[in-house]
Amino acid sequence: MTDFDAMADHNRRLSKAMLQSVFELACDLSGLGPFPEHVAHARGQAPLAQRLQGIQQQIVQLRAELQSLRAPYLMQQLQKLGIDQHSKDLQLHIGSGPYVLEHWVNLDIYPAQLATNVLWGLPFTDGQCRYVFLSHLLEHLFYPTDAIGLLSEIHRVLAPGGVVRIAVPDIAQCIAAYQMGDDAFFNARVEHWGGGDGNATRLEHFLAYAGAGPDPAWLFEAHKFGYDHDTLARALRVAGFTNITPSTYMASVHPALQVDSHSQVASARYGDRHYSLFLEATKD
Ligand SMILES: C[S@@+](CC[C@H](N)C(=O)[O-])C[C@H]1O[C@@H](n2cnc3c(N)ncnc32)[C@H](O)[C@@H]1O
Incomplete structure (x- = not known):
């Protein structure tokens, strides 16, 4: 693995951790309602909205930078593959x-x-x-x-x-197996795909397979x-x-x-x- 590959790996892991953090931030904000703004006002601090907008702008700017790299990145690969x-x-x-x-x-x-x-x-x-x-x-x-x-x-x-x-x-097929109580269907699925802690119910298997409630960090x-x-x-x-x-x-x-x-x-x-x-x- 080159240094750049290691850095890319690190960046991917960091952005996943950010995804989780942003989700948790949204949870905090929805739970706290206007209270953080009351506190910021009482302490003479900048409104929370202003701080959030600053973070948002930095992310938008970084994304625009990355977006501008797409075309040259793809062009270089397509040329290598002999595609025009x-x-x-x-x-x-x-x-x-x-x-x-x-x-x-x-x-x-x-x-x-x-x-x-x-x-x-x-x-x-x-x-x-x-x-x-x-x-x-x-x-x-x-x-x-x-x-x-x-x-x-x-x-x-x-x-x-x-x-x-x-x-x-x-x-x-998954719904049919769930309705019929066909544990073997789900057990064989775990053998193919792995997943679960060994004690997952049929419903847990079925819903994860059908895309319900993915963990933000694994989005x-x-x-x-x-x-x-x-x-x-x-x-x-x-x-x-x-x-x-x-x-x-x-x-x-x-x-x-x-x-x-x-x-x-x-x-x-x-x-x-x-x-x-x-x-x-x-x-x-
Ligand atoms: C479950 S694997 C299937 C791999 C293979 N096609 C197979 O049949 O075993 C899903 C693949 O889709 C790729 N994938 C998921 N989202 C993608 C995206 N937004 N753009 C490109 N590839 C993506 C993943 O990297 C992964 O290799």
Whole structure:
């Protein structure tokens, strides 16, 4: 690890701690009501609002600085990958994690072949992609704004006839297992994914899986939403897709999209059923 990597790691941990602190600050402010302002006034101190605005301005300024680095950062990586605005028929693997697909552009947050954050939008011009694959990424984005924002970006960068294949945790199966009291479903899930302290109830597992109540400090990594077929199909329609088809593990009619087996989570099974929901959408 270089010194710069160590510094980046430290900065990431620091910003997570800040996220937690800001959440706690908001809790304090909502609990204390006008009392801190009364105290500041009585002590002849600057109003609390002024101090908060100062902190807010510093954060906004820092964010503007960081935002100005996005374009050169992405440009340098795309050049290395040999991609420019004339490139066509790209295969884009979003949220690749440790699974680098050959002949695909594998995109994730740093470190990755193309390191970026999907919330910045996709760094491609309209219609440059033939196929897009995302496995267990969408549930990590807030719904609806960020999730539908990404799906709209995917719709934009796909060429007409281009296809997106999506795998997400199947929350409908989770609800059914909860209702049937199927402990084995949840135990097998923990074996695949880990998590919990060994004593978690079915409801705790289910809600965490479906994105309920993520811890502020883990906001970046935690699930923030859950999908069943209808909800994912609706999100795709809002994003501009009209041609949406359910799929199953490795069952794409497009050979290029028979890639689920590269992902351990997409491959995870309970008996003969997969934990994931698979869907494809084609751009008209
Ligand atoms: C559960 S992992 C799935 C990894 C892999 N696709 C798989 O099927 O095993 C979620 C991945 O999405 C990435 N991710 C989450 N939010 C992201 C974002 N805003 N931008 C880019 N990647 C993100 C994470 O870094 C992580 O690699």
